[in-house]
Amino acid sequence: MGTMKQKTHRSYFLLIFCLLLGLVISLIVSVGFGAVSIPPGEVASVIAAQISQSLHLSGYYEELLHSSTAVIILNIRLPRVLMAAVIGAGLAVSGTVMQAVVRNPLADPYILGISSGASVGAAASILLGAFAVLGNYATSAGAFFGAFAASVFVFVVAFSGKGRSSTVKLLLSGMAVSAIGSSFTSFLVYTANDADGIRDVSFWTMGSLASTTWEMLPIPTFTVVILGGFFLTQFRILDVMLLGEESATVLGINSNHFRKIYLVLTACITGIMVATVGTIGFVGLIVPHIMRMFTGSDHRRLTPAAALAGAIFLIWCDVFARIFLDNIELPIGVVTGIIGGPFFIYLMLTKRYGFGGG
Amino acid sequence: MELQGKDLHISIGVKQIVSGVSFHASQQQLIGIIGPNGSGKSTLLKTVYRVLKADSGTILLDGKELSSMTLRESAQKLGVMSQINEFNFDFTVEKMVRMGRTPYKQLMEPDHPDDLALVDSAMQQTGVTHLRDRDYSTLSGGEKQRVLIARTLAQQTPCLILDEPTNHLDIKYQLQLMELVKSLKCTVIAAIHDLNIAAMYCDYLYALKNGKLVGEGSPQSLLTEAFIQEVYEVSARVVTDRGHQYIHYIPTVF
Numbered sequence: 001m002g003t004m005k006q007k008t009h010r011s012y013f014l015l016i017f018c019l020l021l022g023l024v025i026s027l028i029v030s031v032g033f034g035a036v037s038i039p040p041g042e043v044a045s046v047i048a049a050q051i052s053q054s055l056h057l058s059g060y061y062e063e064l065l066h067s068s069t070a071v072i073i074l075n076i077r078l079p080r081v082l083m084a085a086v087i088g089a090g091l092a093v094s095g096t097v098m099q100a101v102v103r104n105p106l107a108d109p110y111i112l113g114i115s116s117g118a119s120v121g122a123a124a125s126i127l128l129g130a131f132a133v134l135g136n137y138a139t140s141a142g143a144f145f146g147a148f149a150a151s152v153f154v155f156v157v158a159f160s161g162k163g164r165s166s167t168v169k170l171l172l173s174g175m176a177v178s179a180i181g182s183s184f185t186s187f188l189v190y191t192a193n194d195a196d197g198i199r200d201v202s203f204w205t206m207g208s209l210a211s212t213t214w215e216m217l218p219i220p221t222f223t224v225v226i227l228g229g230f231f232l233t234q235f236r237i238l239d240v241m242l243l244g245e246e247s248a249t250v251l252g253i254n255s256n257h258f259r260k261i262y263l264v265l266t267a268c269i270t271g272i273m274v275a276t277v278g279t280i281g282f283v284g285l286i287v288p289h290i291m292r293m294f295t296g297s298d299h300r301r302l303t304p305a306a307a308l309a310g311a312i313f314l315i316w317c318d319v320f321a322r323i324f325l326d327n328i329e330l331p332i333g334v335v336t337g338i339i340g341g342p343f344f345i346y347l348m349l350t351k352r353y354g355f356g357g358g
Numbered sequence: 359m360e361l362q363g364k365d366l367h368i369s370i371g372v373k374q375i376v377s378g379v380s381f382h383a384s385q386q387q388l389i390g391i392i393g394p395n396g397s398g399k400s401t402l403l404k405t406v407y408r409v410l411k412a413d414s415g416t417i418l419l420d421g422k423e424l425s426s427m428t429l430r431e432s433a434q435k436l437g438v439m440s441q442i443n444e445f446n447f448d449f450t451v452e453k454m455v456r457m458g459r460t461p462y463k464q465l466m467e468p469d470h471p472d473d474l475a476l477v478d479s480a481m482q483q484t485g486v487t488h489l490r491d492r493d494y495s496t497l498s499g500g501e502k503q504r505v506l507i508a509r510t511l512a513q514q515t516p517c518l519i520l521d522e523p524t525n526h527l528d529i530k531y532q533l534q535l536m537e538l539v540k541s542l543k544c545t546v547i548a549a550i551h552d553l554n555i556a557a558m559y560c561d562y563l564y565a566l567k568n569g570k571l572v573g574e575g576s577p578q579s580l581l582t583e584a585f586i587q588e589v590y591e592v593s594a595r596v597v598t599d600r601g602h603q604y605i606h607y608i609p610t611v612f
Binding site: 099100103104105233234236237239240242243244245246247249250251252253254292296297298 | 407408409428429430431432433434436437438440443445446447448449450453457458460461463465466513
């Protein structure tokens with residue numbers, strides 16, 4: 001018995017170690033992919049040079065930092081890869097939390113109408129000039145407010161009206177709001193007479209990391225680190241929530257109270273992520289499931305593993321998005337679906353995992 | 359620990375389910391709530407373990423009003439064994455039993471060796487130790503039930519509520535469970551279907567019908583042939599043999 005416990009302990013630390021190593025390697029190697037390919041060794045030395053320069057260690061790397069590859073690495077590729085890691089981790093943690101909160105394996109960060117709300121907000125700003133007072137931030141603000149308004153609306157619908165609020169009601173009202181939102185976005189696109197605007201809208205609905213700059217990184221990074229970190233501490237409550245409201249009450253947890261807090265916080269993370277890179281589907285749905293195959297539903301183990309795996313997964317989806325076609329970038333939402341879907345089906349068919357089917 | 363309900367009125371939606379029920383379980387007493395289906399037993403107990411709220415009336419734990427306690431406080435005093443619940447995700451048996459320690463845990467606090475010892479002994483008491491690494495969802499109904507009972511034991515509460523936990527258990531485990539509960543020296547309130555089990559283990563019985571209290575007393579004094587006929591609408595013969603009371607049901611033609 002004791003040895004079994006030690007064994008699962010050791011295999012978990014091995015998993016986390018592999019994921020961390022995988023993340024570091026992915027960060028470096030993925031920077032090399034793109035229109036110009038750069039060997040990982042060069043990437044590593046440029047990054048090392050930049051770090052030692054920032055720390056004022058010595059001036060002897062100066063030359064390396066002025067090369068054209070260094071400019072590509074530091075100004076274009078690196079922020080983009082870091083953004084992929086941050087967003088991937090944020091989506092995976094939000095998905096893990098949402099699945100526990102609504103006790104449903106089909107939940108993802110967008111289940112509460114967040115993505116379609118964001119698309120409506122972005123489309124209204126791009127095509128109708130809403131939020132124009134905010135200048136350059138108009139579209140991001142539109143997406144964020146759209147996301148937030150949609151989730152508040154879903155929330156109000158699920159928790160008011162006749163009968164007890166249930167997780168099923170939450171899920172269904174999320175789906176209803178999603179349908180309304182995406183129809184509304186389609187309406188705006190269909191009636192718009194603005195080809196560039198329509199392309200911009202499709203950016204929001206399918207997501208892209210292409211225009212990431214260093215300036216864009218701090219807000220999502222800060223949000224994901226703070227709120228993701230918060231969710232890492234909530235493992236006991238998340239575990240008990242999976243058992244259902246009645247069992248939670250008996251074990252001293254007011255699940256209704258925590259459900260509200262968690263929903264508001266996931267709406268915040270997701271809203272900010274959507275405002276930055278558009279909606280990227282599938283990551284928040286599948287990464288938690290894949291990690292559950294290794295860690296089980298125990299959130300103390302699952303949440304950190306999901307965050308790391310989400311980061312790695314999105315980094316490589318973004319690589320695929322930029323190299324699959326010459327001269328054309330694919331929207332990353334297309335890639336997460338193309339890669340994630342078949343992989344998920346493969347795991348479903350080969351692994352003994354119930355997907356919450358019981 | 360003493361558990362007391364005073365003049366409880368409980369409704370679900372607009373329907374009044376329990377009207378004006380009071381009960382009292384003193385230190386280490388095992389109190390049975392009996393009554394036919396739909397009599398309000400489970401509703402009454404669900405109110406005691408705070409899943410439902412009473413419209414009026416109070417529940418007192420050692421004289422302190424239950425509604426003034428946090429859920430965490432009451433979960434340290436009241437353990438509940440109820441019917442198995444289904445859920446969509448899976449935990450190992452050991453993890454399920456460990457969750458019984460939740461009411462004692464701070465947010466980030468890990469399980470200590472004492473917790474694990476309690477978990478081990480709880481699993482031993484219900485005979486699920488050999489299942490510890492199995493997934494809960496792969497167990498049979500009876501095994502699941504015993505895992506949940508182990509979880510409640512790991513919760514280490516001075517007061518227990520049994521909301522028909524014997525439903526999925528065959529007779530051996532039903533009797534074992536009642537023996538176990540009796541041996542714990544807790545204050546217990548149990549909803550019981552089987553009048554023979556009620557007669558065997560309960561110190562005192564409350565009978566509900568249509569949400570009203572229709573009788574109370576020791577099993578010997580309450581469970582008479584006339585009373586069973588009146589409350590359950592079945593003919594029965596009550597026999598006392600070597601100090602034990604047995605209820606035999608007599609089939610009638612409908």
